[in-house]
Amino acid sequence: MGFLDINNVTKSYGAVEVLHKVDIQVEEGEFLVLVGPSGCGKSTLLNMIAGLEGISSGEIAIKDRVVNNVTPSKRNIAMVFQSYALYPNMTVGQNITFGLEMQGTPKAERDKAMAEVASLLQIENLLARKPGQLSGGQRQRVAMGRALVRDPDVFLFDEPLSNLDAKLRVDMRTEIKKLHQKLGTTIVYVTHDQIEAMTLSTRIAVMYDGYVQQLGTPKEIYDTPANIFVATFMGSPAMNVLPAKLVEMNGAIHAEVGSGDGEKHLRIENAPEAYRSYIGKSVMLGIRPEAITDPEGADRNSRNIQALTNMVGVTEPAGADTFVTMELAGKDCVARMRADAEAHPGQPFEFAVNMDKAVLFDPQTEERIA
Amino acid sequence: MAVASSDTAIRSSNVTRTFIYLFLLLFALFYLMPLVIMVLNSLKPLSEITSGGMIAMPREWTIEPWLSAWSTAQIGVEPTGLRPYFINSIAMAVPAVAISTVAGALNGYVLTKWHFRGATWIFGLLLFSCFIPFQIVLIPMARILGLLEIAGTTYGLILVHVVYGIGFSTLYFRNYYAAFPTELVRAAQIDGAGFFQIFWRIMLPSSGPIIAVCCIWQFTNIWNDFLFGASFASGDAAPMTVALNNLVNSSTGERPYNVHFAGAIMAAGPTLLVYIVAGRYFVRGLMAGSVKG
């Protein structure tokens, strides 16, 4: 049993099931991120943990106590909302202590708790203001203060950074991570932003269509995605997924990309046993953009860099890197170059493909072959 | 203010603009004329009106018609003036406005923030009830008021106006609360606030404008009602509108037109005052009752 147990939880509205048998165990001190596109069920799941939505079947337990029938306020959780949900008619101080007031905590204690939280978040000078007078970042801090002051077992974050501008978002992201490291609290965090998911989490649950597609550490999710959805959802630019065929040449397994004149062969080393049964069949070949580079920029630790000459389509300099689009197997394929790589539109270029990082998917099930 | 902004896309010549101003001023006169005539004629002796001087300034100013309309004019058979009926209308409108507004606020809160199956149906039925012709309920209502023994009393009218005012007040609060962030309610739930605490501490403090809109609309409607007043309270308990109609139609001897006009202004006074003081909210209420809020 974990600290927060989500056991076979489903959610239906009438006859429509929107969450299917979700099963996640969260350990104490973990930072779990639920990530997925809108409508995938991540917010519904969070609301069910909070007690704001009912549970159709299954169980949710916090510290071994089943909370299905417990009201939100009695679950010892705190939540930070997307819109911050600060009470507009109360001052910052009143906002932070409203929950304690509702629980009947004496005023002296409330003030003490408020002072601690305010100093932790450096918002002492804002306590007398109304939310309407605060900037986005300040509101964000107050919302976190309101959650912190309750000293809950589990913190729930519902897309807390999506209303901030790009720069502030990065700052607050770091801030949240620092806070987690300092306080060691258990956090469940919902976002649609895969970068937030990667940077903040200790574990990620990628959700789509009411199913948890994959649950794992950020590295597992990134390097060994369970299926094509996870592969393309996580990472930016998205992973290139190309139709290919597995062939055996010179005793080694190769991925054959394209056909006729444009046919390319990419050797796969240390192929898992499962690949053998796909020889002669079509597969989907997944390669992340950073695994296709200019030869000088290739990963020196890789033992399997394959050269691939192809026509350069479009180049997009992005400062630190230059993204190059080329056509491969009838699809646009993005490569990530060093900024000064000499790739020019309409001219051939020798790409270096790090096949150590390549993954294969079954074209029918879209699951990773391993 | 898209079109009227400084970079408006529509330009017109001076001739057209002159025409537009003339048109608007003409209509302003058209709308003001009856009110001006009422005021002027309530301040002149009857003889000036009957001799064909209705559309003219008073040659002799007098407040006699006002005094008469207020305290001595013949209403039906009794020479009581309009004063007791004015008080009836106040005694009817104030509680009816208060009760229907409170009920509407709670209904709107429940319908938007505590959604349950069938809520849209209930709201749809409430909404339609705002627009029914009240003739359809007159007969059974008369029976019920009789059974409750409040027929012909102000209490009866309060009941009627509350019952048929709830639809509109619910409409106002529902549309207003629909735009009120549900996350605030959720945050308060997590903070441990109960159903009424959320309403009282979170919703109500932000409801000032819609309370004003709703009270003004209900007050205007209830004060101006004639059908229910005439049907259920046509005696001593009659409201101002019914009394005014009785005053105008009391046909003993020469018609005191100047008193009629003074009475009409008295009947119009409270709603007109509300309009002047809080016209913005009145217009909002009108619009919310027609187009969606």
Added chain:
Amino acid sequence: MAATDPMLDSGADFRTRLQAWLPKIVLAPSFAVMVIFVYGFIAFTLYLSFTDSRMLPSYDLVGWQNYERLFRVRQWDTAIINLGIFAGLYIVISTIIGLFLAIFLDQKIRGEGFLRPIFLYPMALSFIVTGTAWKWILDPAIGLEVTMHRWGWESFQFDWIKDSDMAIYTIVIAAVWQSSGFVMAMFLAGLRGIDNEILKAAQMDGASNFQMYRRIILPQLRPAFLSAFVILSHLAIKSYDLVVAMTDGGPGTSTWLPALFMYEYTFTRNQMGIGASSAVIMLMTIAAIMVPYLYAELKEQK
């Protein structure tokens, strides 16, 4: 989205379950009131319309007899024809005046803040007040006609209110006076909601002011036209106070409208069955207009 949809089983404690039931408990009185006083009463009146009720309700069913008699009664014909004239003119004239006032007010008019409340204040008045004012203004013995005579226009004649063929038109005048400002406000809100960039684009395309209004702006005011039509037509069908105050249905029965008919037959002539059937027809007419409109609005909001 719901704030909560408690799916509690028997495991929840009493307080938790009470909280879950509170919203329904709070809504219940209003719901009960609506079911009884609106829909119950409608059902009751509908039932009465099939009985031989006279002065008091009777529960003996007589089938469609009341409706058959209703449509043979001359005053009902008058009321229906009057409603047609009244509603038609009232809706069309109010819409035209309201539209032009709105368009003109929208031309960056100096003093808009002064003019607009003047156009709109009649909506705040009781129909009884409006009726009283117009009744005497239009009275040929003391009002407009005699004033014109005194000002030297001897041949001026305006005695419609005393003329049984024309009296219904005087009610149109007063009703338009009362409501056209409201229509103006609806159209003005619609005009202010139009994106100015669309108008600039149209101007780039070479549209004249007239073309701009006809081809770009008026089509975008469709919702306002629809709302105006629905609101005005339901007000027209319900019209009662104004007629009572201005003409009391006269001269004779020449300005009866269905609402007057219902009242007269039910409470004065003791023909409750016929009165009830006329009320049912009024309700049906309004429902035919309001139900599709409200249904569409509710659907859109979801």
